[in-house]
Amino acid sequence: MKGDRSIYFVSGNRGKYNEVARIAETFGLRLKWIRRAKREIQSDNLREIARRAAKDLSDEIGLPVVAEDSGFFVDALGGFPGPYSAYVHRTIGTDGILRLLRSVTLRDACFKAAVAFCEPSSHPISFSGTIEGTVSIQSKGNHGFGFDPIFVPNGGHGRTFAEMNTSEKNSFSHRSKAFSKLFNSLTK
Amino acid sequence: MKGDRSIYFVSGNRGKYNEVARIAETFGLRLKWIRRAKREIQSDNLREIARRAAKDLSDEIGLPVVAEDSGFFVDALGGFPGPYSAYVHRTIGTDGILRLLRSVTLRDACFKAAVAFCEPSSHPISFSGTIEGTVSIQSKGNHGFGFDPIFVPNGGHGRTFAEMNTSEKNSFSHRSKAFSKLFNSLTK
Numbered sequence: 001m002k003g004d005r006s007i008y009f010v011s012g013n014r015g016k017y018n019e020v021a022r023i024a025e026t027f028g029l030r031l032k033w034i035r036r037a038k039r040e041i042q043s044d045n046l047r048e049i050a051r052r053a054a055k056d057l058s059d060e061i062g063l064p065v066v067a068e069d070s071g072f073f074v075d076a077l078g079g080f081p082g083p084y085s086a087y088v089h090r091t092i093g094t095d096g097i098l099r100l101l102r103s104v105t106l107r108d109a110c111f112k113a114a115v116a117f118c119e120p121s122s123h124p125i126s127f128s129g130t131i132e133g134t135v136s137i138q139s140k141g142n143h144g145f146g147f148d149p150i151f152v153p154n155g156g157h158g159r160t161f162a163e164m165n166t167s168e169k170n171s172f173s174h175r176s177k178a179f180s181k182l183f184n185s186l187t188k
Numbered sequence: 189m190k191g192d193r194s195i196y197f198v199s200g201n202r203g204k205y206n207e208v209a210r211i212a213e214t215f216g217l218r219l220k221w222i223r224r225a226k227r228e229i230q231s232d233n234l235r236e237i238a239r240r241a242a243k244d245l246s247d248e249i250g251l252p253v254v255a256e257d258s259g260f261f262v263d264a265l266g267g268f269p270g271p272y273s274a275y276v277h278r279t280i281g282t283d284g285i286l287r288l289l290r291s292v293t294l295r296d297a298c299f300k301a302a303v304a305f306c307e308p309s310s311h312p313i314s315f316s317g318t319i320e321g322t323v324s325i326q327s328k329g330n331h332g333f334g335f336d337p338i339f340v341p342n343g344g345h346g347r348t349f350a351e352m353n354t355s356e357k358n359s360f361s362h363r364s365k366a367f368s369k370l371f372n373s374l375t376k
Contacts, residue, residue: 042228080279091268
């Protein structure tokens with residue numbers, strides 16, 4: 001894929017779109033937003049979820065589609081909330097995670113993202129990215145979305161993702177790593 | 189559907205199969221167990237999950253299939269863990285729910301089940317059942333599975349589902365209500 005073709009990013013989440021559009025720009029790509037929730041299979045596998053979503057939608061609309069799935073994995077909770085992070089955030093929220101970790105000292109966690117790109121009637125390609133860190137003691141910051149206010153990435157000087165602006169978060173994030181691999185493969 | 193035809197119940201959960209086989213017996217139906225996890229779409233809608241699973245598998249194997257999906261909904265947690273109960277049980281478990289509800293006095297909760305039956309190349313039929321109750325202060329009992337040790341059904345004299353044997357649980361349960369409606373419709 002070369003030149004000026006557009007890529008269509010499906011997501012119901014404005015925060016994700018903003019992050020990804022910024023990354024696309026740095027690769028000289030135009031990202032168009034299909035603002036709707038991607039169709040999801042129930043699976044523990046982020047990459048499988050992203051691949052199926054990209055494939056189904058690209059076949060449906062006849063355009064090149066990129067879909068992403070990501071999750072927040074807390075070691076002390078057996079990987080919870082993992083692939084169900086969006087649902088868990090809507091229900092028990094960041095407070096619920098902090099409550100589950102009250103008096104827990106081992107607070108290792110990571111964010112993972114998988115991204116898949118598919119052209120109509122073709123097979124998807126996919127990439128993933130991870131950022132390790134810890135769960136903060138309390139919620140901090142107003143940027144970002146989801147569990148950003150309670151995640152302190154390694155190398156981030158003790159600040160949560162929600163205390164960083166988009167470009168600083170992109171210099172660390174799981175999503176940025178996954179999308180950079182994709183955009184790199186599409187533009188080389 | 190009359191007479192002696194078998195129905196195939198897909199589930200990876202032996203506890204569920206045991207409960208449902210007992211209910212089927214009371215309707216004079218033979219339930220055969222397809223011991224594998226049903227294929228699940230990611231949805232907040234139990235009935236949709238059950239219908240799609242029954243339809244897909246019955247078309248695949250050419251036999252009449254029954255599939256069930258159920259969830260545990262805690263009012264004070266915005267309905268969490270809901271349709272993702274199995275995953276939440278595997279990760280944070282009953283202890284996680286008790287931890288989230290520590291010092292919470294309004295402990296209303298319910299179990300919901302949806303069941304769908306589908307014959308090959310046909311449309312599924314589906315039914316649902318609910319049992320209201322409360323979340324106990326601590327885990328009690330060894331019967332059942334999942335969140336049974338922390339759920340006290342209304343009318344159950346303060347005991348949890350896990351303190352009841354299968355036939356007593358079936359006299360209350362969401363699952364029993366949904367399956368009784370289905371089996372009633374299949375045998376009348």
